[in-house]
Amino acid sequence: xxxxxxxxxxxxxxxxxxxxxxxxxxxxxxxxxxxxxxxxxxxxxxxxxxxxxxxxxxxxxxxxxxxxxxxxxxxxxxxxxxxxxxxxxxxxxxxxxxxxxxxxxxxxxxxxxxxxxxxxxxxxxxxxxxxxxxxxxxxxxxxxxxxxxxxxxxxxxxxxxxxxxxxxxxxxxxxxxxxxxxxxxxxxxxxxxxxxxxxxxxxxxxxxxxxxxxxxxxxxxxxxxxxxxxxxxxxxxxxxxxxxxxxxxxxxxxxxxxxxxxxxxxxxxxxxxxxxxxxxxxxxxxxxxxxxxxxxxxxxxxxxxxxxxxxxxxxxxxxxxxxxxxxxxxxxxxxxxxxxxxxxxxxxxxxxxxxxxxxxxxxxxxxxxxxxxxxxxxxxxxxxxxxxxxxxxxxxxxxxxxxxxxx
Numbered sequence: 001x002x003x004x005x006x007x008x009x010x011x012x013x014x015x016x017x018x019x020x021x022x023x024x025x026x027x028x029x030x031x032x033x034x035x036x037x038x039x040x041x042x043x044x045x046x047x048x049x050x051x052x053x054x055x056x057x058x059x060x061x062x063x064x065x066x067x068x069x070x071x072x073x074x075x076x077x078x079x080x081x082x083x084x085x086x087x088x089x090x091x092x093x094x095x096x097x098x099x100x101x102x103x104x105x106x107x108x109x110x111x112x113x114x115x116x117x118x119x120x121x122x123x124x125x126x127x128x129x130x131x132x133x134x135x136x137x138x139x140x141x142x143x144x145x146x147x148x149x150x151x152x153x154x155x156x157x158x159x160x161x162x163x164x165x166x167x168x169x170x171x172x173x174x175x176x177x178x179x180x181x182x183x184x185x186x187x188x189x190x191x192x193x194x195x196x197x198x199x200x201x202x203x204x205x206x207x208x209x210x211x212x213x214x215x216x217x218x219x220x221x222x223x224x225x226x227x228x229x230x231x232x233x234x235x236x237x238x239x240x241x242x243x244x245x246x247x248x249x250x251x252x253x254x255x256x257x258x259x260x261x262x263x264x265x266x267x268x269x270x271x272x273x274x275x276x277x278x279x280x281x282x283x284x285x286x287x288x289x290x291x292x293x294x295x296x297x298x299x300x301x302x303x304x305x306x307x308x309x310x311x312x313x314x315x316x317x318x319x320x321x322x323x324x325x326x327x328x329x330x331x332x333x334x335x336x337x338x339x340x341x342x343x344x345x346x347x348x349x350x351x352x353x354x355x356x357x358x359x360x361x362x363x364x365x366x367x368x369x370x371x372x373x374x375x376x377x378x379x380x381x382x383x384x385x386x387x388x389x390x391x392x393x394x395x396x397x398x399x400x401x402x403x404x405x406x407x
Contacts, residue, residue: 008034012076012097017042025072032069036078044093046085054083057090064098065130066105073129076105104138110405112138117396120381121389136389143392146401152177152184152207157214159239159364160198160223162190163371165390166383172391174367176398178216181366183398186391195226209233216362218242219350238353239364240314246343247307248273253339254303262296272304275311303340306332318358325355370398 005020014020017038024033038044043053059079066074082092097105104112108128112135115124121139125132157178162171165188173194175185185201187194199209215234217223219242227236251272259265271279271287279287290297291304309328316324325347332344347354357363374394384390395401 012036015096017044018078018096027072030072032072032074034066034074034076036076038079038081044081044083046083046088047091047094048088049085051085051087054085056081057084058082060092062095064103064105065108066097067107067111068128099141102138102141103134106405109138109142113142113403113405120377121393122381136392139392139396140388142403142405143395143399143401146403147205147395147399149402149404150184150205150399152202152205153211155179155184155202155207156211157216157360157362158184158198158212158234159216159362159367160194161218161239161364161367161371162220163374165387170387172387172394174370174394174398176364176367176370178214178362178364178366180400182400183370183394186394188387188391190220190222192222192226192229195223195230199230214360214362216360216364218364219246219346219353235356235360236353237356237360237362238350240357241364241368243347243354244311246346247310250337250339250343251300251303251307254337255297255300257339258297258299262300264290264295265297265300268297272300272307276308299337302335303337306335306337306340314357321358322355325351370394373397 004023008023009020012020012034014036018036019039021035021037023035025031026033038056041055043055045052046054059081062078062080064076066076068074076097078095080093080095082090084090092100094100097107099106099109102109112124112128115127116135116139119127121135122132125135128135155177159176159178160173162173164170165172171190172186172188173190174183175198176182177184185198187197202209202212209231210233212231212234214237215227215231216237216239217227218239224236227234252269255265255269255272268286268290271283271290274283276284276287289295291301295301306328309331313321313324313328329344329348332340335341374390374397377393377397378384378390381393384393
């Protein structure tokens with residue numbers, strides 16, 4: 001039987017003074033137990049100062065879940081010694097097959113981290129026959145460890161946007177490096193304090209607030225307040241996708257009001273919101289009919305033309321942009337369409353940030369892609385039990401973290 005123990009010792013990478021004492025295999029229970037011990041008189045290194053030759057002071061029995069042996073669950077059991085170091089006192093030895101405080105081996109945790117990148121944690125938990133709460137602890141540990149080593153010293157342009165964590169106006173705010181396309185920080189809420197939390201996290205990872213040259217965001221007043229307080233030297237660009245959303249909302253408000261008098265506008269919402277180039281032939285034909293002078297959808301048509309005219313703004317040379325925007329603003333404010341007048345006044349209120357795009361050329365398109373990935377992951381998982389779990393998944397999916405698993 002010693003040949004079997006020697007085989008498992010080699011498979012586990014055990015080195016003196018550790019050795020496999022015995023194995024126990026229960027086919028009926030689909031379970032394999034491996035019992036590891038250390039040689040009598042064996043010495044260890046101090047886990048704190050590294051001093052070699054420390055003898056065991058006492059021991060504690062511990063167990064760890066290991067990778068399955070074929071279809072059987074496998075567990076490692078060992079007497080884990082505490083050693084007495086002349087310099088550090090009595091300290092618990094770190095076993096070579098698992099991290100301190102974990103109930104799983106390194107190999108099992110590596111498998112879990114590979115699985116949760118491809119499937120919901122609950123699905124991975126069913127596959128490995130563990131409770132998902134235990135797997136979330138593994139994910140949380142390695143995400144925190146990887147983030148601790150992240151370097152933000154080169155971050156210059158940051159985009160921020162909110163994403164829904166669950167129904168009922170619950171949000172987290174995402175901060176992304178717009179140059180490296182990675183998630184830097186995620187935190188609960190979307191008020192002014194999130195900028196302060198990001199500032200502290202930036203400093204903790206080697207960055208400096210004054211190095212942030214560009215901030216790209218929507219027109220949320222709380223974000224603007226936080227940016228002014230925490231990053232006063234950064235230039236603000238209002239994300240072009242959010243500006244377009246503002247225009248689309250204005251067009252849709254006009255349509256909803258006018259459809260009460262014009263039934264032909266019912267079920268046409270997406271005709272007005274989509275770009276003309278993305279409409280099907282049937283949709284294009286119907287939209288053309290609604291845009292004719294004989295159509296009753298005159299107000300919605302005017303609002304739609306205002307939107308299309310503003311979209312041309314992004315294609316202009318920088319030197320013509322402000323002049324064009326002034327003309328568009330005059331047209332919008334004289335359109336006699338209250339919803340579009342409100343949109344124009346909102347743009348006027350954020351004039352410099354809208355025009356700054358021609359110098360910064362940054363947008364939150366990459367953050368929109370991250371948001372889509374996270375919402376898809378949330379849908380597959382049918383939601384997350386806690387905000388912390390959702391944030392951990394955000395880092396896992398979008399953080400480009402280096403998970404240095406020690407195997």
